[in-house]
Amino acid sequence: MSTTITPPPGPTREDLARLTEHWAERASLRAWFSTVDHKRIGRRYLVTAGLFFVLAGLSALVMRTQLARPEAGVVSPQEYNQLFSMHGTAMIFLFATPMLFGFGNFLVPLMIGSRDMAFPRLNAFGYWVFLFAGLFMWTSLPFGAAPNNGWFAYVPLSGEQHNPGLHMDVYALGLLFLGISTTSGAINFIVTALKLRAPGMSLNRVPLFVWAIVATAFMVIFALPALNADNAMLFLDRRFDTHFFDPSGGGNVLLWQHLFWIFGHPDVYIIVMPALGIVSAVLPAFTRRGVVGYPLIVLSIVAIAIISFGVWVHHMFATGLPQLSYSFFSAASTIITIPSGIQIFAWLATMLLGRLVIRVPLLFVIGFVVTFVLGGFTGAMFAITAFDQQVTDSYFVVAHFHYVLIGGAVFPMLAGIYYWLPKITGRMYHERLGRWAFWLVFAGMHVTFFPMHLYGLFGMPRRVYTYRSEPGWDGWNLVSTAGSYLLAVGLLLVLVGVVHAVRRGRPAPADPWDGDSLEWSTASPPEPYNFPVVPRVHSLHPTWDERTAESTGAGATADRILSEGRRTLFTSELDAHTERAVRMPEPTLKPLLLAGALLVFFTAMLLAWYPVAAVAMVVVVATIAVWLWPPRHPDEELGVAA
Amino acid sequence: MTDRGGVVAAATGAEALSTELPVGRSTGWWGMVLLVVTEATLFACLLGSYFYLRFQYGPQWPPGGNGNPKLLTPLVMTAVLVPSSLPVIWAEHGIRRGQRWRLRCGLAATLVLGVTFLVLLATEYAENLKRFTMTTDVYGSLFYLITGFHGLHVLVGLTMISWLFAASLRGDSFGAHRHERVRITAIYWHFVDAVWVAILFTIYLSPRL
Amino acid sequence: MDTTAETTSSTAGRHWRPRPVLTALYGLLLLAGCAGDTPSALNPAGTGATRVAGLWWLLFWISMAVFVEVMVLLSWALVFRRGNVRVRHGQPLRFVTIAGAGLPFVILVAVYGVGLRDLAALGHGPGPDAPAVEVTGHKWWWEVRYAGASGATANEIHIPVGERVRVRLRTDDVLHSFWVPQLMPKTDLIAGETRETWLRAERAGSYRGQCAEYCGTQHAHMAFLVVAQPRADFDAWLARLNAPARQPRTDAERRGQQAFVQGTCAACHAVRGTDAQGRVGPDLSNMGSRWSIGAGAVPNDAGHLGGWIANSQTVKPGNAMPPQPVDAAQLPDLIAYLRSLE
Ligand code: HEA
Ligand code: HEA
Ligand code: CUA
Numbered sequence A: 001m002s003t004t005i006t007p008p009p010g011p012t013r014e015d016l017a018r019l020t021e022h023w024a025e026r027a028s029l030r031a032w033f034s035t036v037d038h039k040r041i042g043r044r045y046l047v048t049a050g051l052f053f054v055l056a057g058l059s060a061l062v063m064r065t066q067l068a069r070p071e072a073g074v075v076s077p078q079e080y081n082q083l084f085s086m087h088g089t090a091m092i093f094l095f096a097t098p099m100l101f102g103f104g105n106f107l108v109p110l111m112i113g114s115r116d117m118a119f120p121r122l123n124a125f126g127y128w129v130f131l132f133a134g135l136f137m138w139t140s141l142p143f144g145a146a147p148n149n150g151w152f153a154y155v156p157l158s159g160e161q162h163n164p165g166l167h168m169d170v171y172a173l174g175l176l177f178l179g180i181s182t183t184s185g186a187i188n189f190i191v192t193a194l195k196l197r198a199p200g201m202s203l204n205r206v207p208l209f210v211w212a213i214v215a216t217a218f219m220v221i222f223a224l225p226a227l228n229a230d231n232a233m234l235f236l237d238r239r240f241d242t243h244f245f246d247p248s249g250g251g252n253v254l255l256w257q258h259l260f261w262i263f264g265h266p267d268v269y270i271i272v273m274p275a276l277g278i279v280s281a282v283l284p285a286f287t288r289r290g291v292v293g294y295p296l297i298v299l300s301i302v303a304i305a306i307i308s309f310g311v312w313v314h315h316m317f318a319t320g321l322p323q324l325s326y327s328f329f330s331a332a333s334t335i336i337t338i339p340s341g342i343q344i345f346a347w348l349a350t351m352l353l354g355r356l357v358i359r360v361p362l363l364f365v366i367g368f369v370v371t372f373v374l375g376g377f378t379g380a381m382f383a384i385t386a387f388d389q390q391v392t393d394s395y396f397v398v399a400h401f402h403y404v405l406i407g408g409a410v411f412p413m414l415a416g417i418y419y420w421l422p423k424i425t426g427r428m429y430h431e432r433l434g435r436w437a438f439w440l441v442f443a444g445m446h447v448t449f450f451p452m453h454l455y456g457l458f459g460m461p462r463r464v465y466t467y468r469s470e471p472g473w474d475g476w477n478l479v480s481t482a483g484s485y486l487l488a489v490g491l492l493l494v495l496v497g498v499v500h501a502v503r504r505g506r507p508a509p510a511d512p513w514d515g516d517s518l519e520w521s522t523a524s525p526p527e528p529y530n531f532p533v534v535p536r537v538h539s540l541h542p543t544w545d546e547r548t549a550e551s552t553g554a555g556a557t558a559d560r561i562l563s564e565g566r567r568t569l570f571t572s573e574l575d576a577h578t579e580r581a582v583r584m585p586e587p588t589l590k591p592l593l594l595a596g597a598l599l600v601f602f603t604a605m606l607l608a609w610y611p612v613a614a615v616a617m618v619v620v621v622a623t624i625a626v627w628l629w630p631p632r633h634p635d636e637e638l639g640v641a642a
Numbered sequence B: 001m002t003d004r005g006g007v008v009a010a011a012t013g014a015e016a017l018s019t020e021l022p023v024g025r026s027t028g029w030w031g032m033v034l035l036v037v038t039e040a041t042l043f044a045c046l047l048g049s050y051f052y053l054r055f056q057y058g059p060q061w062p063p064g065g066n067g068n069p070k071l072l073t074p075l076v077m078t079a080v081l082v083p084s085s086l087p088v089i090w091a092e093h094g095i096r097r098g099q100r101w102r103l104r105c106g107l108a109a110t111l112v113l114g115v116t117f118l119v120l121l122a123t124e125y126a127e128n129l130k131r132f133t134m135t136t137d138v139y140g141s142l143f144y145l146i147t148g149f150h151g152l153h154v155l156v157g158l159t160m161i162s163w164l165f166a167a168s169l170r171g172d173s174f175g176a177h178r179h180e181r182v183r184i185t186a187i188y189w190h191f192v193d194a195v196w197v198a199i200l201f202t203i204y205l206s207p208r209l
Numbered sequence C: 001m002d003t004t005a006e007t008t009s010s011t012a013g014r015h016w017r018p019r020p021v022l023t024a025l026y027g028l029l030l031l032a033g034c035a036g037d038t039p040s041a042l043n044p045a046g047t048g049a050t051r052v053a054g055l056w057w058l059l060f061w062i063s064m065a066v067f068v069e070v071m072v073l074l075s076w077a078l079v080f081r082r083g084n085v086r087v088r089h090g091q092p093l094r095f096v097t098i099a100g101a102g103l104p105f106v107i108l109v110a111v112y113g114v115g116l117r118d119l120a121a122l123g124h125g126p127g128p129d130a131p132a133v134e135v136t137g138h139k140w141w142w143e144v145r146y147a148g149a150s151g152a153t154a155n156e157i158h159i160p161v162g163e164r165v166r167v168r169l170r171t172d173d174v175l176h177s178f179w180v181p182q183l184m185p186k187t188d189l190i191a192g193e194t195r196e197t198w199l200r201a202e203r204a205g206s207y208r209g210q211c212a213e214y215c216g217t218q219h220a221h222m223a224f225l226v227v228a229q230p231r232a233d234f235d236a237w238l239a240r241l242n243a244p245a246r247q248p249r250t251d252a253e254r255r256g257q258q259a260f261v262q263g264t265c266a267a268c269h270a271v272r273g274t275d276a277q278g279r280v281g282p283d284l285s286n287m288g289s290r291w292s293i294g295a296g297a298v299p300n301d302a303g304h305l306g307g308w309i310a311n312s313q314t315v316k317p318g319n320a321m322p323p324q325p326v327d328a329a330q331l332p333d334l335i336a337y338l339r340s341l342e
């Protein structure tokens, strides 16, 4: 064991032994498959999403290689089209959201002082579904049957008539499958944050990262159904000849776009919001003060979550809808920049008023500010309809969204990786290596994507597998390609840094940064039960707060030690008053079984083996029924009258 | 603080704990409410698509001389489904007082009503399929998708209720202190009912307006 | 494409004057924007694009100003680091509210107003009796017809300079988008519907346009050219579009015509005044004078034409014209014939 915490005066040695007995999992193969520990599941999310990131990133490198010279023949047009579609789809659905869910899974229970998520088995299920859905989609690539219609899959090109084969069936079914994971994860986050906060953590003491995750989860709940409805209709149109999107049967092609973007726009904030939460979580440790304007930031998070449902038409500014509708959506898109501005200036104020400690996580936060602000500005430009009509579907848009996605989401993730690596692995990373990685990633990012603004304005449309030399885009494309290699080297160094830390890193103390939130009051890595004593929270910065610290030491009480059985505390939704201790579920294989049955179901649907699909569905229902079958209890415990 | 700690300690002692105290809302309750919220959004998207396609289509709706949907069966279906929430409520109140017989009778009544609804839906389909199918035109696609998807929800609800019913027949699962699952299933069933009203309005009544 | 070069001398800066501070970056954009034949939105030649270019420079300078503000604050924080005190109090909420919400709000309202004005201007199309072009998108080429004219052409739109021309957009299959960066922002072609936009070139010249909505395998090669010419030239051109295609003059051309009309070509292509009346592929009545082959895939010269006819799939993989069973002996005749159609 790399670190041991001296048993605080509160819990006795026996308490700790009992906690370990109830929570620890033996290192066996079965335990590996049956775990419900949020920390292990969170780590798996991070690793799996990282794997999909590498796959999608390597696809991008192939694309960039093809685009380095005009009329290059590195890949065929059909291959290129699958590559960019898988790149976009995987980056958005299989990397960005799951990666942030991974952070959430690992951190939310730790930050709110709980021993697990509200639904640990559902959590395990969500992970398996995510893994299987990701494999389901990526497997199609070597078969040449990967989605090939961009990440937003506009009809009628995605319809059976124009796109025969399995490509778009993989897309529709894969996203429906994945949606199960995302939805269950979102519900789990909300309920965890509502019911499992440590006593005393009233709403005004909830860490900003948790606020961000909860707001994100709410957006998932309201946004994802639109995508699911859309994909269900697409699949029915393709397979069973319905006419939702078929003008000759009375359908309408713009319905697809509306539903997609009713999901799609909130989705970009689903991606950026937890990342902004990471920024708010990282800053206090490196500015030595709390983030300025906590209430304003919470307000901004809530405002973004709401307004983001009212701007989707800005992705359809060139479809020729009525100008009145454009002016409305243009106004909404303009206004949504303001909550982001508030957050940026709150962080700037934090940095101005604090004492900066320049370590790798802070470097990535600074890189984030520079890049995200630039990307945000181009977003604000698109909000002006007339300008958007000129640059939409050109490389200018590609520049915008990589600035906000890489600057706004990937940089914070990298900051988060360096920041929480000691907590997750119990090892410190190598600072010099980290700095090299930062500078390469930062430079690579801007060298790759800044020129895209230019050649976008110079008329280069996106999603072209090649271009001719006459329009004069060659030079800039070459620069972009060179930049993307630089970026890849930087990311490779990040990977090397992580591997190095795990293998050779210095053992990390419990709180290497003197951080402010509760995860730093646990061991590195945390014990299976997270907290020997569930803390009683007295402020927004519990680890910096003596009374909170005392509540887990001298002030520990039996109702917060809970060493009898696998238990954690429920508290009230708003004020976090203690309600009752509850028993948490044991490890089980059922989540894996259920996810496996669903994988069989979706594969069978894809290959049109409908009887197999029906059987799989029966297994699904049976598993759920067994999973939830109520346990028996003696009558006096149930309280039965007649 | 200290005295609350004391109360809680007493309340969370070994014996007290073994009976689930009805303090606050459970995670299961919240989970079901959120599931219902996201499902309701899904239905809202489908019904929204219905109106979008209808108004984009043009003045004549349903297209192709299908005529307005017949009202009799759906109204009977409504009369069967909407009241089916009452026995669930009655059963839930019963088990809160520990009266198992009310749980059993209430769930049985709901099951009967729900199955009747599905049978009526099947007869309606049998009749409609003679006139138009899912592939006839966009109206057919919408009609079968929306009603079919709702029918699926009724089926899921019935599965949940029959499962509760089976557990309640076995006997030693529910009582005055343990009835979370009844409460949670009831939420789902009420939701299925409420959605039907929206569907009745959209599919059957709105073309006549 | 040669006419563009003469018109590309620096007109882009006309709408917004550079300030000394960021002249370097500005110069970079300007330089790049004017290099060669770039169909740059920053080098507008049409009424619509000119307006949007002005809007761009406004947005650009505002963004620059706010960006500099953010960078100054950030550098300040990095350079003048505070002492080792843990400041937990004193929340400068007012600073955050003013700098983060108040100031941006004022800026955005102003910009939104300008944007609305420009949007209205873009929507202000020509009057009812302006000339009208019917453009139909196909996978992956553009069919071009003129209201009141019988003939058709492809991937090339001629318009009279200085006049507003109505463009009616339809698609035969999937979505496409009509974009001429130097003349007018995009309008999508929506399956099952008709959309309308307009063009007005302020200077004579040729302006490259390209499909800007992903439409499948060969979305990359779905370009077209807008040729703005003086009214008289335009009228003459339109008159030729209505007349039968040029008759073959040499023996080779005559043999070529025969091969064309009697061979497989006529099933898909039309040449006015002959029996070839196919409508699957582009009308070839003026093939000899088009700017490109295959919607911008390759330049229009004898060598490329031969390659195209022999097997267009090597030139533009996946396009809708299958490889043709043409004898090696017939090929030169076909080339000669098609090149003679001017
Ligand atoms: C993380 C993801 C993310 C984020 C955060 C954003 C943020 C924003 N986006 Fe972006 N966007 C995408 C991801 C994202 N976007 C993607 C993936 C696409 C393309 C999809 C596709 O076509 O494939 C897209 C496309 C897109 C379009 C459509 C473009 C087109 O296809 O034609 C538009 C149009 O309005 C838009 C607007 C905005 C706006 C207004 C913001 C705002 O939220 C930005 C707010 C932030 C700031 C403005 C910076 C900080 C603020 C200040 C410093 C205060 C001062 C500011 C001012 C005075 C302006 N985005
Ligand atoms: C989070 C989202 C995200 C991220 C991070 C990225 C990252 C990158 N993107 Fe992506 N991109 C999208 C989301 C994203 N993209 C979306 C949504 C689209 C639109 C798709 C569509 O049109 O439908 C798009 C489209 C898109 C295009 C336009 C394609 C087209 O229109 O034709 C291009 C072109 O250059 C591109 C390039 C890149 C590059 C070079 C990176 C790089 O940052 C990638 C770097 C990563 C790696 C290289 C992998 C990690 C590497 C290692 C760990 C080292 C090990 C490897 C070696 C060095 C051998 N992207
Ligand atoms: Cu047509 Cu792209």
Ligand SMILES: [Cu+2]
Residues within 6 Å of the ligand: A264, A265, A268, A311, A312, A314, A315
């Ligand atoms: Cu958007």
